[in-house]
Amino acid sequence: DAKTTQPPSMDCAEGRAANLPCNHSTISGNEYVYWYRQIHSQGPQYIIHGLKNNETNEMASLIITEDRKSSTLILPHATLRDTAVYYCSRAGNMLTFGGGTRLMVKP
Amino acid sequence: DAGITQSPRHKVTETGTPVTLRCHQTENHRYMYWYRQDPGHGLRLIHYSYGVKDTDKGEVSDGYSVSRSKTEDFLLTLESATSSQTSVYFCAIRSVQGALKEQQYFGPGTRLTVT
Numbered sequence: 001d002a003k004t005t006q007p008p009s010m011d012c013a014e015g016r017a018a019n020l021p022c023n024h025s026t027i028s029g030n031e032y033v034y035w036y037r038q039i040h041s042q043g044p045q046y047i048i049h050g051l052k053n054n055e056t057n058e059m060a061s062l063i064i065t066e067d068r069k070s071s072t073l074i075l076p077h078a079t080l081r082d083t084a085v086y087y088c089s090r091a092g093n094m095l096t097f098g099g100g101t102r103l104m105v106k107p
Numbered sequence: 108d109a110g111i112t113q114s115p116r117h118k119v120t121e122t123g124t125p126v127t128l129r130c131h132q133t134e135n136h137r138y139m140y141w142y143r144q145d146p147g148h149g150l151r152l153i154h155y156s157y158g159v160k161d162t163d164k165g166e167v168s169d170g171y172s173v174s175r176s177k178t179e180d181f182l183l184t185l186e187s188a189t190s191s192q193t194s195v196y197f198c199a200i201r202s203v204q205g206a207l208k209e210q211q212y213f214g215p216g217t218r219l220t221v222t
Contacts, residue, residue, distance in 0.1 A: 034211065043197055043213035044150070087150065094165060095140055095199065095211070097150040 004088045004098035011104050018075040022088030025069040031092045035073045037084040078105045111214040119220045126185040128217050130198030138201035139181040143194040188221045
C-alpha cells in the first residue's frame with residue numbers, strides 16, 4: 001500500500017499554473033501533508049504543508065480535499081526554474097515519500 | 108537550511124568495511140531523519156530520531172544502525188557495507204513548533220559508493 005501516489009511526470013507551459021495532484025487515501029487523522037521539490041541531486045526543498053485547511057505561502061498553494069484523501073499543489077505562475085521533481089509526503093513522526101512527479105516547465 | 112551539514116559529502120569504500128555518516132544541526136531540532144535515494148525508488152526512510160537516545164526504524168532499516176547521543180548529531184552506521192548500499196544519503200531535520208511554524212529541511216547529501 002503506497003503511502004502517497006503521484007503521476008510520474010507532467011508538463012506545464014511557462015507562465016501558466018501547474019497543478020500537481022497527490023493521493024493519500026490512507027492518511028491518518030494526525031498526519032500532515034507536506035510537499036517538497038528536488039532540483040537535480042540537491043537535497044529536497046520544503047515548499048508547503050497542511051493538515052486540513054487550504055494553505056498558501058510565497059511559493060505555492062495547497063488544496064486538501066475535505067476527506068483528506070488527496071491534495072493538489074498549485075504553482076500559480078510556473079517558471080523554467082520550477083522544473084524539478086515534486087514530492088508529496090505524509091507525516092506523523094515519520095516522513096514518508098512517494099515516487100514524486102517530474103514537472104517539466106516548457107517555454 | 109537550518110544549519111544542517113553532512114559529512115563526508117563523498118565516500119568510496121570496499122565491501123565489508125564499516126562506514127559512519129554524520130548529520131550535524133545547529134538549531135536543536137528534536138526530530139532527525141536518515142533517507143537514502145536511489146534511481147527508481149525516490150526517497151526511502153532508513154531510521155529516524157525523536158530525541159536524544161530515542162530512535163526508531165523506517166522503511167529500509169536492515170543493514171543500518173543509528174545513534175543520537177546529543178541533540179545536534181545523528182549518526183548512521185553501515186556495520187559491513189555492501190554494494191546494495193551504494194546510494195545518496197540525505198539527512199533531514201524537523202522542528203515541531205506548532206502546526207503553522209513547523210519547518211523541515213534536508214541536508215546536502217552524502218554520495219556513498221561501495222565497491
